[in-house]
Amino acid sequence: MGKTDTLNKTAEVRTPAENPVDKYLRMDRMPHIWCPGCGIGSTVNCFVRAVEDAMIDIKKLAIVSGIGCTGRVAGYMNLDSFHTTHGRAIPMATGVKLANPEMNVVVYSGDGDLFAIGGNHFIHAARRNLDIKIICVNNFTYGMTGGQVTPTTPQGIIASTMPYGNFEHTFNLPFLAESCGAVYVARWTAAHVKQLTKSMKEMMSKKGFGFIEIFSPCPTLFGRRNKIADGLEHMIQFKDKCKIKKGASAKEATFDPDNEIVLGTFVNTERKTFMESMNDRYEKVFGPKYVRYGEE
Amino acid sequence: METKEKKKRKAKGTVYIKDELCKGCGFCIEFCPLHILAFSEKFNAKGYHPPELIDDDRCSGCDICGMYCPDFAIFGEKFK
Numbered sequence: 321m322g323k324t325d326t327l328n329k330t331a332e333v334r335t336p337a338e339n340p341v342d343k344y345l346r347m348d349r350m351p352h353i354w355c356p357g358c359g360i361g362s363t364v365n366c367f368v369r370a371v372e373d374a375m376i377d378i379k380k381l382a383i384v385s386g387i388g389c390t391g392r393v394a395g396y397m398n399l400d401s402f403h404t405t406h407g408r409a410i411p412m413a414t415g416v417k418l419a420n421p422e423m424n425v426v427v428y429s430g431d432g433d434l435f436a437i438g439g440n441h442f443i444h445a446a447r448r449n450l451d452i453k454i455i456c457v458n459n460f461t462y463g464m465t466g467g468q469v470t471p472t473t474p475q476g477i478i479a480s481t482m483p484y485g486n487f488e489h490t491f492n493l494p495f496l497a498e499s500c501g502a503v504y505v506a507r508w509t510a511a512h513v514k515q516l517t518k519s520m521k522e523m524m525s526k527k528g529f530g531f532i533e534i535f536s537p538c539p540t541l542f543g544r545r546n547k548i549a550d551g552l553e554h555m556i557q558f559k560d561k562c563k564i565k566k567g568a569s570a571k572e573a574t575f576d577p578d579n580e581i582v583l584g585t586f587v588n589t590e591r592k593t594f595m596e597s598m599n600d601r602y603e604k605v606f607g608p609k610y611v612r613y614g615e616e
Numbered sequence: 617m618e619t620k621e622k623k624k625r626k627a628k629g630t631v632y633i634k635d636e637l638c639k640g641c642g643f644c645i646e647f648c649p650l651h652i653l654a655f656s657e658k659f660n661a662k663g664y665h666p667p668e669l670i671d672d673d674r675c676s677g678c679d680i681c682g683m684y685c686p687d688f689a690i691f692g693e694k695f696k
């Protein structure tokens with residue numbers, strides 16, 4: 321309520337209103353540390369709206385992040401949140417989910433955190449079809465530590481550890497997620513807010529291992545070295561170059577900044593989750609005396 | 617009085633801006649579907665120019681600016 325005086329009242333009569341996302345955020349922590357033109361905040365905005373649309377009880381929602389700029393999301397969200405060690409967001413989330421099967425667990429982290437140091441955890445969580453949701457903000461670089469090359473940096477891109485341009489082969493994250501067994505895989509950019517919100521809602525309402533990759537500008541450490549003047553310019557590039565394809569295959573969704581970038585939902589299937597498989601197996605072995613775990 | 621009330625109602629919604637949170641990235645201005653936001657003349661404490669609504673009557677309160685804003689500084693709302 322006390323926020324009314326900070327609202328801008330330039331035109332006519334404005335009823336005091338609070339930003340609907342405020343109740344999901346720790347507003348005492350604002351303004352956040354993300355640079356002007358960074359897209360992480362936009363993705364958080366979409367996430368909050370998706371949670372609201374999916375009508376998820378926020379008392380039953382936990383968010384886990386690793387270390388990095390994107391890792392700060394857990395600290396800014398007014399939910400049960402964990403800011404864990406670098407690369408270990410998925411192990412932490414696994415524990416949260418197994419101990420509290422009624423919780424919706426979301427991992428919100430960067431590309432370096434989830435796929436460089438944490439890559440192994442990702443493939444196994446996907447293989448098990450653990451009922452957690454992964455949101456990966458891919459800014460093509462290690463934002464927090466100075467713009468080093470990551471497994472997702474496209475070829476030819478200049479990074480602080482690749483001054484002559486990256487020559488390594490690049491991960492195709494949706495394809496990786498699909499081949500490991502994720503039941504929901506999508507890719508969007510921070511500039512496609514409507515589609516992203518819808519996709520997040522769809523993922524949150526689904527059972528099983530979901531994965532969304534979100535391209536985001538990093539003007540300070542990626543853009544500056546690669547002739548992209550600011551975050552806004554990168555966002556406009558995303559809008560221009562990205563093409564939304566229905567039923568596209570993840571394998572073809574490689575990322576090459578000079579060509580068209582394919583966005584969309586690549587996978588949306590059903591598969592037994594880790595908990596269901598465990599219950600089925602034990603029921604078969606122990607018979608009716610076995611009490612199924614985590615099911616009402 | 618009545619005419620004024622009518623004029624105000626022409627807009628289907630409006631935006632609310634918290635100047636102090638703005639970092640001047642310009643996302644809302646660029647992506648507003650009606651192009652009715654612009655940088656204002658004033659500064660906030662951090663030295664950025666927050667946006668302002670330049671054409672009140674046309675705002676539809678679609679909240680696209682709110683979805684784009686990385687700093688949670690702006691949001692749109694439809695009139696009830």
Ligand SMILES: Cc1ncc(C[n+]2csc(CCOP(=O)(O)OP(=O)(O)O)c2C)c(N)n1
Pocket residue numbers: 387388389390391406429430431432433434459461462463464465470
């Ligand atoms: C065990 C360990 N190794 C290295 C680091 C240093 N470190 C902190 S953040 C980070 C990279 C994060 O990159 P990313 O996940 O892409 O997030 P971004 O900052 O780009 O959002 C690294 C390497 C660390 N904190 N802990």
